[in-house]
Amino acid sequence: MRLHPLAFPALIAATGASAAALSTVCTSSYVTDSLPSIVGIEFGSVSAVAVYNYSVAAGNSYPGVSGRNFCNISVAYSHTLKNDSVRARFQSETKPSLANATVKVNVYYYLPAPRQWSSRFLATGGGGFSINSGLSGLEGGLVYNAAVGLTDGGFGSLTTVLTDVLIPANGTMAWDLLVNLAYLSIHEMTEIGTGMATNFYTNTSKVYTYYQGCSEGGREGWSQVQRYGTQYDGAVIGAPAFRQAFQQPNHFWPQIQQTVAGYVPNTCEIQKLVNDTIDACDALDGKKDGVIGRTDLCRLHYNASSSIGSTYSCAASSGSSSGGGMGPVGASGGSGATPAQNGSITAKSVAAWNALIDGPYDSKGRHLYVGFQPGNQGASDVAGSYNSTSSTYYASASGLGGQWIDMFLNDIDSEELSLEGVTADNLRAWILQGYQKYTDTLMTVWPDLEDFQQSGGKVIHYHGEADNSIPTFYEQGIDALGDFYKLFLIPGAGHCSPAADNGPFPQTMIGSIIDWVEHGVAPEKVLNATILQGDLEGTRQDICAFSTRPEWKGNATVQPECVWPDREALAAWYPTLDSIPLSVYGLA
Structure with a gap:
């Protein structure tokens, strides 16, 4: 069974701007003039529609909000694959490719009205074999007054997934589209979105660039901060579906x-x-x-x-x-x-x-x-x-x-x-x-985060302990990465969402990464979370930063203490994998 996301455009949001200000800039001509110049990218059609008084219902990864005004924008672009870097990567290989084709990629954005611009762009990823998660992956940007974008990866529509187009005929793989899913299209969507926002708001000197995604979207997030480390200021990455071969x-x-x-x-x-x-x-x-x-x-x-x-x-x-x-x-x-x-x-x-x-x-x-x-x-x-x-x-x-x-x-x-x-x-x-x-092409990348770390990038990484899709385990030594990387294992949570009643979930993760990047307030010991279902719905319950674990003492209505597990308990997170003659832990 193929899994298809909901089809909705991406979001760049803002509140409180006057109708006149939004209507003045929310035109296809103004947006076209704001597009950045990128080598290898040829822009096509552009559309822009103003949206007023939009409401966002609360989701697992963001609280609700109302009264948002923004410009709904779609942009098409293409690059002839036989001439660009995608094709160049495989020129020395015998793998079939779409060498003579031109793939049109569509990206979608909401741009906030200028008076409320907060100098943020949020890139989003997908799930399964989809490169986007539709509305559910985008509305978080509206809550935090951030520009948000998504891409169709050149698959033909927002609801088309890679496996719909991966095999043109048995024995032939569309490697160029696989490259798009692996890392390229989200990078280009981010590069276009950040550049467009910078030009759209002429008084903007710094656009903070963030990423949010879970599952395949989590893998896509790591692909971005590994390959394009200086492009992102912060990332919220959940249950990454990397090590695909395993x-x-x-x-x-x-x-x-x-x-x-x-x-x-x-x-x-x-x-x-x-x-x-x-x-x-x-x-x-x-x-x-x-x-x-x-x-x-x-x-x-x-x-x-x-x-x-x-x-x-x-x-x-x-x-x-x-x-x-x-x-x-x-x-x-x-x-x-x-x-x-x-x-x-x-x-x-x-x-x-x-x-x-x-x-x-x-x-x-x-x-x-x-x-x-x-x-x-x-x-x-x-x-x-x-x-x-x-x-x-x-x-x-x-x-x-x-x-x-x-x-x-x-x-x-x-x-x-x-x-x-x-x-x-x-x-x-x-x-x-x-x-x-x-290994040396797409879905497996050696996890080199040096550029991201040295440029000041921050990561909040979360994973449900009751995840039944992607197993939870981590390598020793991650505590030493705390200056830029924090891992939170969520008790009772399933795959990218709450599972158990009365289990906490970090609904305000985007706010947490913004506080860390823009204000220097790191989630040092705990991540704010809320119980979203069950008898205790609405109750705050903090999540401990790994490698510490929660322990309740005495009055069970207070927050848990974050304690260090003993050596035997800690070793349970680091199984010995000795069948494959390579470093499994080192593969992303």
Whole structure:
């Protein structure tokens, strides 16, 4: 199944400007005159429409706001690929390309009225295999009076994703469009947007440039600060979908384990194991609230085998989409209509669940990649799909992970992957193939942030501990990066959003990065967050900067203390990955 974002134009916002001032500058001719001159870019059509008294509903990553006036702008541009830097990158290679084509890219902006201009530009990214997240990824700019932009990457429309256009014919890959997704189009959208804003507001000497994105948008964010470090002042990056060669095949490990073991669990079994894990580990942080705040302690002190023999029961379901949201989900297990389910948890049920938690191992017992944290809602990767004809559950491998294997590795326009005869060593071979194919080109980049750091750039990096799409693990030594980089693991949060009731989520992240960059107020120990759902909705609950972890002492209504985990608990975040002969941690 292909995931498509909502189609909305990008935003550059402001409040309080007079209608006369906005109508004077919000014209296609004025915007055209404000476009920057960029080598290799040829601008096409430009449109500009004034919008008044616009309201933004609160989202996970920004609070609500009303009364915004702005200029809604779209700009088309192109570069002939056989002459530009995109094509030059592959001139010495035999990979098929769109060498003789001209790709038109569309970028979209909202420009605020001049009197309220705050000298900010916010670039946004996408999710899945989309290069933009539509309105949901853009309205944060309106809240903070910042210019905001998005791009269609040259795919043809805002709702067209890369996999719709990646394979023109089996055996042929549109490498130029892959380059656009990998890093180029967001860079160009930012370069155009920042330059246009500078020219549009003639009294502007400094435009602070920010980035915000999660999942694929998080990977895109790292691609920007790595490749174009001096272009950005700050970035808010969530659950980055990097290490694609590892990340995408990793989703098939539970299905491979089930195929080999000859047992496929149903959704009710998996939900029972999730619930038992939460019940057992909830209070390990000192507070019983339905949220696992210390997944490291849960991993050390709880084993799902304690659920063996317990019973489960679920009513019939009409079906739902697979989990994982905007991330690179691998399996479609657990979706579709199912009958009523009941039974007892067995050792085979636990083995299927532990495959998700522990991650994949090769035939020699070496660790290939990381698993997911305890308590994640993992049915999309573990639970089988139901066959109504045979009344059985089967292991299913499809979706974005299947597209990665078929399209990106084999240049085949397909997303359904057969698991017949597939073993852990096939998984290892896929990982190596993907690494070798993409390391020096696009989706894998050595994480060099020197230019970004030396130019004063700042990063707020967040990741839900209950993320069931992209696993959470980090390398030792990140504490030494605190002068420009802060990592926050969000208890109970899923993929780019809240998951557990009563779990906090950092809704004002853009405000936090602005405070850090423009006012020198760093989130030294905690990141402000709010509980967005559940009985405690609206309550503030701070999130501790990693490597410290939350611990509640005494009165559970106060903020948690941020404590240093002991050596054993800290080591739970740094698994030894010894199957692949390269530094997995060093790959972005």
